[in-house]
Amino acid sequence: MTSSTLLAAVTVAADRGRPIPDAATRETVGHAPVHTVDDLERAVAAARSAQPAWAALGHDARARTLNAIADDIEENAEELAVLLSREQGKPLDGPNARFEVGAAAAWTRSAANTPLDPQVVLDDGSARSELHYVPLGTVGAIGPWNWPVMIAVWQIAPSLRMGNTVVVKPSEYTPLSVLALAEIYQRHLPQGTLTALSGGGEVGAAIAEHPGFDKIMFTGSTETGRRIVAGSAGNLARLTLELGGNDAGIVLPGTDVKSVAEQLFWGVFINTGQTCASLKRLYVHESLYEEVVATLAEAAKTTPLGPGLEPGNVLGPLQNQKQFDIVARLVEDARTRGARIAAGGGPAEELGPLFYRPTVVADISEGAPLVDEEQFGPVIPVIRYSSVADAIRRANAVEQGLGASVWSADVEEALGVAERLQAGTVWINQHGTLNPEVPFGGVKASGYGLEFGAEGLKAVAAPKVVTR
Numbered sequence: 001m002t003s004s005t006l007l008a009a010v011t012v013a014a015d016r017g018r019p020i021p022d023a024a025t026r027e028t029v030g031h032a033p034v035h036t037v038d039d040l041e042r043a044v045a046a047a048r049s050a051q052p053a054w055a056a057l058g059h060d061a062r063a064r065t066l067n068a069i070a071d072d073i074e075e076n077a078e079e080l081a082v083l084l085s086r087e088q089g090k091p092l093d094g095p096n097a098r099f100e101v102g103a104a105a106a107w108t109r110s111a112a113n114t115p116l117d118p119q120v121v122l123d124d125g126s127a128r129s130e131l132h133y134v135p136l137g138t139v140g141a142i143g144p145w146n147w148p149v150m151i152a153v154w155q156i157a158p159s160l161r162m163g164n165t166v167v168v169k170p171s172e173y174t175p176l177s178v179l180a181l182a183e184i185y186q187r188h189l190p191q192g193t194l195t196a197l198s199g200g201g202e203v204g205a206a207i208a209e210h211p212g213f214d215k216i217m218f219t220g221s222t223e224t225g226r227r228i229v230a231g232s233a234g235n236l237a238r239l240t241l242e243l244g245g246n247d248a249g250i251v252l253p254g255t256d257v258k259s260v261a262e263q264l265f266w267g268v269f270i271n272t273g274q275t276c277a278s279l280k281r282l283y284v285h286e287s288l289y290e291e292v293v294a295t296l297a298e299a300a301k302t303t304p305l306g307p308g309l310e311p312g313n314v315l316g317p318l319q320n321q322k323q324f325d326i327v328a329r330l331v332e333d334a335r336t337r338g339a340r341i342a343a344g345g346g347p348a349e350e351l352g353p354l355f356y357r358p359t360v361v362a363d364i365s366e367g368a369p370l371v372d373e374e375q376f377g378p379v380i381p382v383i384r385y386s387s388v389a390d391a392i393r394r395a396n397a398v399e400q401g402l403g404a405s406v407w408s409a410d411v412e413e414a415l416g417v418a419e420r421l422q423a424g425t426v427w428i429n430q431h432g433t434l435n436p437e438v439p440f441g442g443v444k445a446s447g448y449g450l451e452f453g454a455e456g457l458k459a460v461a462a463p464k465v466v467t468r
Contacts, residue, residue, distance in 0.1 A: 107452075159460045
């Protein structure tokens with residue numbers, strides 16, 4: 001590998017940092033600084049000191065700054081994408097590392113340019129009341145390892161646009177790419193406005209409990225989300241939680257399987273299945289069951305899998321050993337229960353230690369952990385049903401409610417099913433597609449609060465009513 005300006009800016013000497021492995025080769029990408037709770041205290045103090053002046057700049061000035069940051073991300077896109085690919089494992093090609101960096105620029109621009117004007121809620125001649133949104137103060141953001149750059153932007157950009165300052169802690173698995181993103185942001189921001197801390201779980205716990213934060217944003221597991229709720233109770237910080245998903249898709253009778261095959265495949269396998277809002281359980285009507293299984297299996301067998309820096313690969317390794325072990329355990333359990341492995345079903349050891357073949361599992365149902373638990377990897381259980389009402393009931397019978405999808409040639413029929421699914425977002429003939437202008441969030445144990453668009457800006461601001 002050639003030297004990287006961004007990597008050089010964020011990595012530290014080996015004796016002062018923690019080695020971060022390349023997800024595909026396990027070679028060391030660089031050494032992340034080991035920030036502590038003491039570093040957090042300094043970051044919070046700096047953020048709170050910088051916040052009044054940042055807020056006083058006003059929306060237009062902050063928007064200009066964010067647009068300049070988006071330009072800078074685009075200018076450094078390839079370097080950032082290579083670092084992301086190495087650290088996280090996702091290939092450069094396909095809907096992966098280059099895609100994620102492009103999304104980081106797009107979401108930064110959207111946060112900058114989305115209008116949020118005062119809303120007149122009463123004007124009856126005797127009084128006029130307006131609803132304004134003002135800065136909260138300082139935001140603590142805790143990010144995941146699966147889409148580390150893009151999700152960091154989801155947390156940072158709207159918070160800055162609304163006049164807040166931010167302290168962000170990336171996952172211990174993928175700190176370098178987020179530190180590099182923060183390096184780009186910091187080139188344009190006043191000192192203290194944004195700090196990225198490469199700390200462990202103790203730093204994340206301290207963020208949740210810290211009285212200096214007015215808002216906590218977290219993307220990750222439901223289990224950790226519950227701990228953040230408990231930790232934040234003492235200071236009553238506002239929360240946005242985007243937690244785990246076990247998203248169901250329902251393929252209705254009469255669906256043209258060939259016409260939706262590509263969207264169906266990527267709804268499952270985008271980012272090698274390591275996406276909160278990817279398709280995790282697929283319910284297929286008995287009339288189409290074998291066709292869907294065969295179609296997905298063929299795509300799984302033929303879609304290029306390999307190291308992310310090699311051109312043409314669009315599926316990569318699992319990011320870490322813990323997640324690899326979860327996927328392997330769930331598939332092996334399904335096999336012992338008599339499920340049919342239509343494609344994949346085991347490691348691709350010739351590619352590296354964390355590669356797992358894209359896997360399609362048929363003849364399986366509820367009660368199997370692969371169906372009941374979130375696998376978060378390149379595996380899809382395909383479940384047969386005969387009654388649409390029964391499929392809806394089964395799709396809803398989990399604690400998560402992040403996303404869901406309905407697949408049908410009849411859009412009106414699909415919309416009727418969508419109304420009955422318990423999820424924050426329901427897609428028709430697609431799954432997991434996001435737009436920076438369209439609000440996104442979960443229900444049930446998948447968290448609460450909205451991100452993106454005007455609703456996302458409101459979520460990182462305080463409502464203030466002015467009456468005259």
